[in-house]
Amino acid sequence: MIAGFLTRRLAGLAATLVAASFLVFGALYLAPGSPETFLLAGRAANPEALAAIRAQYHLDDPFLIQYVKWLGQMVTGDLGQSVQYRSPVLGLIEARLPGTLLLIAMSALLVVLFGVGLGWISAVRGGATDSAVLVGTTVALGTPSFVAAIVLLWLFSVKLGWFPTIGGGQGLADMIYHLTLPSVALSLYWIGVLTRVTRTSMLDELGREHVEVARSRGIPERTVIRRHVLRNALGPISTMSGLTISGLVISTVLVESAFGLGGLGEFLARSVSVKDFPVVQAISLLIVALFVVVNLVVDLLYPLIDPRVGYGARGAR
């Protein structure tokens, strides 16, 4: 059963990736003008450059062959040549990837730590704590990441001067220091989401009979909460955490641009403004791939967390 489920899911994953890459490649032909002039975007339109582009994108082949060849190059790591930098896209992406990954990791850590923590406290304590958390998360939920970035910049960098206003920093410690405000801006909304999900699903479990039974057997309250309430509430929490990571990835474009971090997201936005299409294609593919893979991982983890759910029967509970 698990093998069948895995094959089905992997086939679905492959289909989505192929379709998405087809879209990203075919976009070239949706653009106004011929593909090679579009790729050069008015730069150095001499015959040699045009010929180089035609060769690189196999533009003399039939469309489907072009696509297959292009996809083959992408998969083997040949992401093409940046029009703006005149160097391989792979190298440009590699240089910017660590900062972005660190930003996403820090934000994800914040989201899980504060999301689950605040939801837990809010569900267990109730009363004034609960109300305070509810008000706080309402504010967080209404604040998109770029607005949070602007407000945090104003408060902590300009007014208080605690954090740098721009740049990604050098070395790990300095990078973490530079990425503190950005990761807060990025995670704020998702902390709100995860807090609400944790709170709701824990309250849901708290009201169930098995919790009453556990309590009446004299099991300490802490253990009841940890082993009986939280454990059962983990399903919705993990699903939402997966969504969180995909959400964080696309929002890096906004936060990195606001803080001038020079990461992958900012690179994508810049490349669009300067019409560096090979870079846009490569980063878009990367983001979609990440999106799909994260969804698959969450699907695979779900039955491990909640054994009542078999593979392929997600949400049938």
Place this chain on the structure above:
Amino acid sequence: MTAAALTRRPGLKHIRTRRNGLYLTCLAFVGLVVVVALIAPWLAPADPNATDLGAALTDPSPGHPLGADIAGRDTLSRLLLGSRTSLLGPLGIVAFSTVLGVVVGVTAGWRGGWIDTALSRSSELLLAFPGLLLAILFVALYGEGLLAPVVALSLAYLPFVSRLARSLTLSERQRPYLAAYRVQGFSGLSICVRHLIPNIAPVVLAQSTVNFGYALLDMAALSFLGLGVPPLTPDWGSMINAGQTALLQGKPLSAVLPCVLIVVTVVAFNVVGEHWADRVARRER
């Protein structure tokens, strides 16, 4: 009929209430923003693109009640006129995605079979593309301006509408009155257009109102990146972008005010849409 749930992004759905006070306040605010957008040119005290370099980076003054940005453009006038572009983009997105989504969803639900499978699979594929990424890709292809992001985001919002319309159609076609029309020999098209769509319209429109808020957010995000509206057009998102320099030099108004307006408008649209959806759901029950 089981009330089909609206598709919301995780998050904003939690900001909902059955209290009428908040709903009425939000409705009033939405109305106010729309009216201001309509009559903005007559309200604005100055030309939004007129640069008064003497006023750049100064505090609010009688000449510029909310100050001016780094190029000395009047913040109040830009906020007022910016409401036009900030609402026009989402309006286009919602109109496009609603019409197209209803067509796709009703067709899929009514016809079933391979058409349903094909349409449902393609909308799932669209969901694999984050909306913002699709918009960025379209801007990369067609250049800046309102049209490219509006088309891209309409496609990104289409699955939310079409899935809702499909599930509504599926439950609605079970009902006797539609069977009665069919027995009388009305064509499928005429039943759908004249009877089915009017009946599912309230729920779909509630979903579209919720979508309006999200679309405004996405458009503002694009303009913030400098990929939305053309440079000279006043717009809340691009105001934040331009205002950031002034903010870093200690004059935050021209960046923070559009932030506030965006957040409040999005929340207001969301509350109104949710309230409508709740009301429709109660009536159905």
